[in-house]
Amino acid sequence: MKQKLKKINSINNPSVIKNENNKVMVTISPSPHSEYLIKYTEKISSGLKNNWLVLYVEKSEKLSEKEERNLTKNLKLARELGGEVIITAAENIVNGIIRIAEKNNVSKIIIGKPLHRSIKDIILGRNFIDKLLKYSKEINITIVSPPKVKTKKRGVILPKFNLKKNFKEYLTSISTIFIITILNLLLLRIIDYWSVAMIYLATVSILGIFLSRWPIVLAALLSALIWDFIFIPPIFTFYIGKTKDSFMLIMYFFVAIITGNLTSKLHLKEISLRKREKRITELYEISNIISNSTDIDEVIEKSIKLIEKTFNSKVNIILTNGKDTLDNISHRLSSFKLNNKSFYTALWSFNNEKNAGRFTNILDKSDIMFIPLIASNNVVGVLSVKFTENYSLDIEQEDLLQNFSKQIAMAIESDLLKELNKKAMIQAESEKLYKIILNSISHELKTPLTSISNAANGLKDKKMFTKSDIRNILLDDIIESSDRMNRIVGNLLDMIRLESGKLKLNMEWNDVNDIISTVLKKMNNDLKNYKFKKEIDKKLPLLYADFVLIEQVLTNIILNAIQHNKEGIQIILKIFKKGNYIYFVVRDNGIGIPKTEQEKVFDKFYRISRSKTGGTGLGLSICRSIIELHNGKIYAENNKYDGVSFIFYLPVNEMKIKEII
Amino acid sequence: MKQGAVILVIDDEVQIRRFLKMSLNTYGYKVHEAKTAEEAMMIITSVRPDVIILDLGLPDMNGFDFLKKLREWSSIPVIVLTVKDSEEDKITLLENGADDYLTKPFSIGELQARIKVALRHNLKDESKNAVFKSKNIKIDFAKRIVYVNDNEVKLTPTEYSFITFLVKYSGKVVTQNQIMKELWGPNMQDETQYLRIYALQIRRKIEEDPSNPKILITEPGVGYRLVVE
Numbered sequence: 001m002k003q004k005l006k007k008i009n010s011i012n013n014p015s016v017i018k019n020e021n022n023k024v025m026v027t028i029s030p031s032p033h034s035e036y037l038i039k040y041t042e043k044i045s046s047g048l049k050n051n052w053l054v055l056y057v058e059k060s061e062k063l064s065e066k067e068e069r070n071l072t073k074n075l076k077l078a079r080e081l082g083g084e085v086i087i088t089a090a091e092n093i094v095n096g097i098i099r100i101a102e103k104n105n106v107s108k109i110i111i112g113k114p115l116h117r118s119i120k121d122i123i124l125g126r127n128f129i130d131k132l133l134k135y136s137k138e139i140n141i142t143i144v145s146p147p148k149v150k151t152k153k154r155g156v157i158l159p160k161f162n163l164k165k166n167f168k169e170y171l172t173s174i175s176t177i178f179i180i181t182i183l184n185l186l187l188l189r190i191i192d193y194w195s196v197a198m199i200y201l202a203t204v205s206i207l208g209i210f211l212s213r214w215p216i217v218l219a220a221l222l223s224a225l226i227w228d229f230i231f232i233p234p235i236f237t238f239y240i241g242k243t244k245d246s247f248m249l250i251m252y253f254f255v256a257i258i259t260g261n262l263t264s265k266l267h268l269k270e271i272s273l274r275k276r277e278k279r280i281t282e283l284y285e286i287s288n289i290i291s292n293s294t295d296i297d298e299v300i301e302k303s304i305k306l307i308e309k310t311f312n313s314k315v316n317i318i319l320t321n322g323k324d325t326l327d328n329i330s331h332r333l334s335s336f337k338l339n340n341k342s343f344y345t346a347l348w349s350f351n352n353e354k355n356a357g358r359f360t361n362i363l364d365k366s367d368i369m370f371i372p373l374i375a376s377n378n379v380v381g382v383l384s385v386k387f388t389e390n391y392s393l394d395i396e397q398e399d400l401l402q403n404f405s406k407q408i409a410m411a412i413e414s415d416l417l418k419e420l421n422k423k424a425m426i427q428a429e430s431e432k433l434y435k436i437i438l439n440s441i442s443h444e445l446k447t448p449l450t451s452i453s454n455a456a457n458g459l460k461d462k463k464m465f466t467k468s469d470i471r472n473i474l475l476d477d478i479i480e481s482s483d484r485m486n487r488i489v490g491n492l493l494d495m496i497r498l499e500s501g502k503l504k505l506n507m508e509w510n511d512v513n514d515i516i517s518t519v520l521k522k523m524n525n526d527l528k529n530y531k532f533k534k535e536i537d538k539k540l541p542l543l544y545a546d547f548v549l550i551e552q553v554l555t556n557i558i559l560n561a562i563q564h565n566k567e568g569i570q571i572i573l574k575i576f577k578k579g580n581y582i583y584f585v586v587r588d589n590g591i592g593i594p595k596t597e598q599e600k601v602f603d604k605f606y607r608i609s610r611s612k613t614g615g616t617g618l619g620l621s622i623c624r625s626i627i628e629l630h631n632g633k634i635y636a637e638n639n640k641y642d643g644v645s646f647i648f649y650l651p652v653n654e655m656k657i658k659e660i661i
Numbered sequence: 662m663k664q665g666a667v668i669l670v671i672d673d674e675v676q677i678r679r680f681l682k683m684s685l686n687t688y689g690y691k692v693h694e695a696k697t698a699e700e701a702m703m704i705i706t707s708v709r710p711d712v713i714i715l716d717l718g719l720p721d722m723n724g725f726d727f728l729k730k731l732r733e734w735s736s737i738p739v740i741v742l743t744v745k746d747s748e749e750d751k752i753t754l755l756e757n758g759a760d761d762y763l764t765k766p767f768s769i770g771e772l773q774a775r776i777k778v779a780l781r782h783n784l785k786d787e788s789k790n791a792v793f794k795s796k797n798i799k800i801d802f803a804k805r806i807v808y809v810n811d812n813e814v815k816l817t818p819t820e821y822s823f824i825t826f827l828v829k830y831s832g833k834v835v836t837q838n839q840i841m842k843e844l845w846g847p848n849m850q851d852e853t854q855y856l857r858i859y860a861l862q863i864r865r866k867i868e869e870d871p872s873n874p875k876i877l878i879t880e881p882g883v884g885y886r887l888v889v890e
Binding site (some may be wrong): 019 | 745746747766853856857858860861864871872873874879881882
């Protein structure tokens with residue numbers, strides 16, 4: 001909601017219209033200054049209808065714990081304020097920044113004014129800003145000077161010295177060189193001192209895989225010195241006899257350092273690539289779940305499992321289910337229930353569209369992390385993750401979790417929308433049907449009612465009553481009209497019963513002749529103006545069907561023939577057995593039905609435009625429902641020369657005859 | 662057939678009562694009316710009608726219960742007024758004391774026919790007669806021979822029992838269950854196909870046009886009726 005308003009407001013701001021692709025990116029680091037930079041960027045981009053990026057370039061060197069924490073804090077802030085966080089790995093920061101900037105169509109990069117330069121930079125005369133400016137091409141660079149912040153050191157920073165960790169590496173470095181030295185001494189009988197150098201070189205390369213920069217340098221240096229001292233003649237002195245040996249020593253040293261560094265870099269790159277690959281796989285997994293699931297419950301079930309596996313946690317989901325606020329009950333697939341306090345925290349998270357709980361700044365005493373499930377426009381629920389006690393959530397994992405929740409949110413939103421759509425469609429359909437029925441009933445019943453009323457009034461008139469021919473006509477009108485109303489009401493009731501599924505079939509073995517004679521008796525009057533003929537097979541088996549319903553079907557079909565054809569038309573009823581079915585054919589030689597309408601006539605309320613009198617249009621659709629309930633089929637086809645045939649067939653069931661005593 | 666027979670019409674709707682009274686009076690019957698079951702009971706005990714026409718939708722008691730109560734002490738024939746598509750109800754009524762039924766809306770002709778049938782002397786009288794005659798059928802009970810157009814017709818024992826059972830009801834409808842019970846005992850209740858087969862065979866033998874029976878009539882969903890004149 002809030003975001004919507006924000007968007008609307010910014011549209012009305014004329015200054016926005018100019019800049020369409022105006023993305024801003026700020027680069028941050030574990031430094032506390034980044035906080036200022038992030039806030040600054042947010043301020044300037046909210047006026048410009050931007051989504052703004054926050055970039056952190058990972059280097060191969062590991063961060064200290066304090067730095068990790070700071071970094072995490074900064075990234076969280078960035079997210080909370082609405083920035084899009086990107087983390088990339090690069091050895092060269094400038095390259096990394098430019099690469100990401102170009103990829104994301106960034107038009108402006110914001111960086112903080114560097115407070116200090118590392119020794120290496122000073123030695124090599126590098127200036128970070130200069131480099132950035134050099135390679136930035138068309139991207140604008142804004143350098144922001146943060147306000148006075150307390151920092152311990154200013155000026156030059158010394159290389160970081162993590163005592164514990166590095167100590168282990170230095171120790172490894174030294175001890176390996178010594179072991180190799182002993183090996184070399186043993187091999188001295190077979191090889192000469194130049195080959196020994198190769199062995200040292202190989203060792204340093206291999207060490208590069210396991211150690212970081214400075215321990216490698218130490219290994220290179222140490223191995224060079226030992227090589228000089230022990231192996232280069234004159235042995236056991238540092239003095240080098242031949243010039244070529246001095247040259248070798250210097251070359252060796254350089255090659256060792258370079259190779260060592262290279263392997264180290266390569267190894268780190270491999271690690272970072274693998275990490276990236278893992279992230280991508282994890283992201284892919286959740287996309288996969290969503291696109292392969294058939295319904296939303298499956299999505300939720302699999303997502304919960306994935307999160308629980310990836311983060312070694314327990315997951316709870318509460319949804320809105322389309323309402324304006326969270327449901328009282330958690331989703332049934334959740335692994336744990338929220339107590340009152342947790343529920344209120346979740347609710348807070350929902351209302352404020354912000355993460356809360358563990359690993360956040362808000363209400364962080366909880367052991368659960370609450371993430372609002374925000375889809376494109378709405379919050380559809382809250383994801384609550386209960387981590388194990390000792391769990392620490394690093395930046396990448398948090399990123400991943402955030403991504404998961406967004407995807408889940410979107411899947412849920414899509415499902416909700418589908419449901420709404422379905423409901424709307426059903427509503428529209430039933431309203432349509434309702435209207436049709438109302439129209440049908442009122443029109444269809446009004447006509448005969450009017451006839452009856454008129455006729456009855458006519459009969460009250462003395463003059464008209466005494467004339468017997470008039471009297472008879474009026475009386476016939478009344479009878480005919482009431483018959484018609486009876487039929488219409490009957491049809492409507494049948495349709496309702498068929499639609500609601502409440503029709504119980506009263507299946508029995510029947511003599512087809514019975515059904516026919518009942519039908520004909522009832523229709524005697526209607527058929528008097530038509531040429532009716534019946535051709536019924538003498539050897540028909542008994543028919544297993546609902547007597548009354550089949551009677552209905554035949555009545556409706558014959559009535560249909562009468563209603564659509566002028567008097568004098570021939571109507572033939574043919575009944576015969578063919579294969580495993582009994583066929584019923586009502587054939588007339590009247591007008592026939594256009595081919596396009598032959599299927600449609602069986603639709604509810606369908607009436608051919610040329611029909612003589614009214615009729616609700618239900619008759620044939622009821623026939624179809626009944627025949628289909630009997631596992632039969634009904635259809636219409638035009639005869640070769642004239643008229644139409646309505647044909648239906650019913651299966652012949654096997655009758656079990658027991659021996660009768 | 663009796664002229665001047667007394668008929669009791671039990672229906673809570675004034676229009677139906679009026680209509681029935683008018684039509685039956687025209688045909689020479691004396692008609693009493695009752696609006697409720699209670700009223701009906703009083704009239705039955707005081708007046709002793711020959712036939713009762715009963716509508717099922719009474720305000721104070723439903724038709725089934727009324728019939729049950731009535732049949733505890735009276736065998737006055739009862740014709741029930743029913744609506745379409747209530748075959749189950751019709752069967753239950755017929756097996757619980759009703760003699761016949763009329764489906765609304767009905768014509769005066771139908772009503773007349775039913776009343777005539779109801780007024781016939783019931784089963785005891787009929788079977789005492791040695792011979793039964795209706796249309797072109799003649800049944801000689803003593804000799805157990807059936808004649809159609811004065812020609813002897815061979816009926817199997819079952820077919821004979823079928824016809825004579827219906828004769829006992831002299832024109833009233835008989836449910837399938839009742840027939841089957843009579844012919845085969847209580848264990849064959851679901852095997853209606855046999856009835857159909859037998860009816861078909863009988864029709865082939867005694868009807869002029871078996872596909873358009875005029876004597877042995879099927880009452881759809883309910884049972885059979887033998888038309889008597």
